[in-house]
Amino acid sequence: MSKGSTDPKASLPATGNVAAPAASASGTRASLQRAFSVAIFPVLFGGLLAYAYVSVPERGGAALGILMAMAYTTIAICERLFPHAESWKHYLREDFVPDLLFIGTNNLLSGFRDIAVQTIGLFVAAQFAGQVGFHLWPQSWPLIAQWALALVVYEFGHYWAHRMAHEVEFLWRFHSLHHSPSRLYFLNAARFHPIDTIWLNLVSITLPLAMGAPREVLLLVAAVSIVHGVFQHSNLVLHLGPLNWIFSGPELHRWHHSKVLEEANTNYGTNLIVWDTLFGTRFLPDRAPPEDIGIEAPKAYPKGFFGPLLAPFRWRQLEVAAGAPESASGARAA
Numbered sequence: 076m077s078k079g080s081t082d083p084k085a086s087l088p089a090t091g092n093v094a095a096p097a098a099s100a101s102g103t104r105a106s107l108q109r110a111f112s113v114a115i116f117p118v119l120f121g122g123l124l125a126y127a128y129v130s131v132p133e134r135g136g137a138a139l140g141i142l143m144a145m146a147y148t149t150i151a152i153c154e155r156l157f158p159h160a161e162s163w164k165h166y167l168r169e170d171f172v173p174d175l176l177f178i179g180t181n182n183l184l185s186g187f188r189d190i191a192v193q194t195i196g197l198f199v200a201a202q203f204a205g206q207v208g209f210h211l212w213p214q215s216w217p218l219i220a221q222w223a224l225a226l227v228v229y230e231f232g233h234y235w236a237h238r239m240a241h242e243v244e245f246l247w248r249f250h251s252l253h254h255s256p257s258r259l260y261f262l263n264a265a266r267f268h269p270i271d272t273i274w275l276n277l278v279s280i281t282l283p284l285a286m287g288a289p290r291e292v293l294l295l296v297a298a299v300s301i302v303h304g305v306f307q308h309s310n311l312v313l314h315l316g317p318l319n320w321i322f323s324g325p326e327l328h329r330w331h332h333s334k335v336l337e338e339a340n341t342n343y344g345t346n347l348i349v350w351d352t353l354f355g356t357r358f359l360p361d362r363a364p365p366e367d368i369g370i371e372a373p374k375a376y377p378k379g380f381f382g383p384l385l386a387p388f389r390w391r392q393l394e395v396a397a398g399a400p401e402s403a404s405g406a407r408a409a
C-alpha cells in the first residue's frame with residue numbers, strides 16, 4: 076500500500092495581506108501559480124486526450140504525431156512560466172541535443188518494434204484464444220470503456236517490465252540511461268535506450284493484444300502514454316491532489332528518479348498508479364521530492380548520445396573505471 080500522502084498546500088507559497096507593491100506582485104504570482112498547479116493537468120491532459128479520442132481512431136499514427144507535437148510544445152512553454160525546480164531549466168547545453176537524437180532513434184526503430192510486437196502478440200493471442208475457446212476482448216463495449224480497460228491491462232505488463240528493469244542487473248544496464256540525467260524536463264519522457272524501449276513495449280502490449288484488443292484502442296493507449304509521459308517528466312509545478320491515486324504523475328515520478336534506491340524502486344506505473352498501490356510500491360511521502368536526481372553507479376556513466384547507447388555493453392569497464400569493486404552491481408535491487 077501507499078507509504079504516505081501529501082498535502083498539496085504544503086509546498087505552496089503562502090499568501091496573505093500585503094502592503095508593498097513588490098509583495099503584492101509576488102502574491103499575485105503565487106495565486107496564479109497555485110491556480111496553474113491545480114488546473115493545468117486536468118485541463119491540458121483532458122483536452123489533449125479529447126483530441127486523441129476524436130482523431131486517433133480516424134487518422135491513426137498521424138494523429139499521434141500531432142498529439143506529440145502539441146504536448147511537447149505546450150509543456151515546454153509552461154515549464155518556462157511555472158517551473159518546479161529552477162536548476163532543471165538549464166537543459167539546453169547538456170541534455171537537449173542527445174534527447175532529440177534518442178527520440179529520432181526510437182522513432183526510427185518503431186517500425187521494427189511494431190512488427191515484433193504484432194508478431195509476438197498475435198502468436199500469444201492465437202495460443203491463448205485456442206485454449207480459452209472464446210474471444211476475450213469486450214468489443215461491444217463503448218470505445219471509451221475499451222480504452223480504460225486496455226489502459227489498465229497494458230499497465231499491468233508495463234509495471235512488471237519496468238520493475239524488472241530496476242531489479243534485474245542486465246535490464247538495468249539499458250534502463251539506467253533513462254535515469255542518468257540530473258534533471259527532469261519535457262524531453263526526458265523520450266530518453267530511453269532502444270533495447271529498453273523494445274523490452275518495455277513488448278511486455279506491456281502482449282496481454283491486451285492476446286486478449287484481442289483492436290488496433291484503434293491500442294493507439295488510444297499510446298496517445299495516453301505520449302501525453303502523460305510528457306507531464307510525468309515535466310519540470311512543472313503541479314498538484315494533482317486525489318488524482319495521485321489514479322495517475323502516476325510527476326509528484327510520484329520525481330521520487331522514482333531519486334538517487335536513493337529505496338525511494339527510486341517505487342512508483343513504476345507509466346500512466347496509472349493502480350498496480351503500484353496493489354503491489355505495495357506506491358510512494359508519496361509528505362515532504363518535497365529530491366532535486367538532486369540521477370544515478371550513483373556507475374560513477375563514470377557517460378553523457379551525450381553514443382556513450383549511453385554503448386554503456387550497457389561496457390558496464391564492467393565503467394564500474395572498474397569508477398573504482399567500484401568487481402562484485403558491485405549496478406542493479407537497483409533494494
Ligand SMILES: [Zn+2]
Nearest residue numbers: 237241250331
Ligand atoms: Zn525507471
